[in-house]
Every structure is written in C-alpha cells, then in structure tokens.
Amino acid sequence: MKGYVLTAVAMLASIGLIYGEELSGTDDTDWLFAVSTLIIFALYLQVWKRWNPGGAGIIAVTAFMLFTIGSIFLLDEVSVRIYSFLLGPLLIPFCKKYRDAALTSLAFVAEQLVVYTEMGNDAIV
DSSP: OHHHHHHHHHHHHHHHHHHHHHHHOOSTTHHHHHHHHHHHHHHHHHHHHHHOOOHHHHHHHHHHHHHHHHHHTSSOHHHHHHHHHHHHHHHGGGTTTSHHHHHHHHHHHHHHHHHTSSOOHHHHO
16 A cells, blocks of 8 residues: 555656646746656655565656656757656666566666657657
C-alpha cells in the first residue's frame, strides 16, 4: 500500500509542477520547475529503495517525470535532452539490485533522448 501512495504522490507532484509552470507565465522559471522535477524524482528513488514496493512504480514514475520535463520545456529541445539525461545517473545505482526496473527506466530515458534529437524520422526509426 505504501508503494502505491508513494507513486501517486510523485505523480501528483509532477502534475503540480506542470500546472505551476503554466501559471507562472514566464520562460525564465522553467529551470526551477525542471530542477524541482529532478529533486522529486531523487527523493522518490530514495524512499522507493527503502520500501522496495516493486518495479512497476519506478518505471511509471520515470515515464511520468520524462513527460513532465517534456511538458515544462515544450519547444526547447536542448533543455529537454539535458534534464532527461540527468534522470539517467539517478537510476544507475539501482542497476545492480533492481536490474529489470532500472534498465527499463533507463530505456525510457534513452528513448526520450533519441526522440528529442534533431535527426530525421528515418534515422529515429
């Protein structure tokens, strides 16, 4: 039960960051919301490791945080790549003990990086 609540709180915080960024109305505060996303994700990982609820939660939260970063930097592809890449090193310590969940989450991070590169559609496929 704790794992579900933890995952729900992380996702709701992510939604709050998206709406907070939209309500701020300026592009100068985007970095603040992106750093807040990284901090929430890092805190989620630390609590997740302590409770060990299973792999589905970490995969879902990783995908949701990547969506949040893409929503915060709607048209700024360079910033999306930078902040998406920063999620990867947070997952690396979990690769040894929670291999499947961490590698799947890293695959989502890699997919986000590939999608936001400036290559053509044929190269991405």
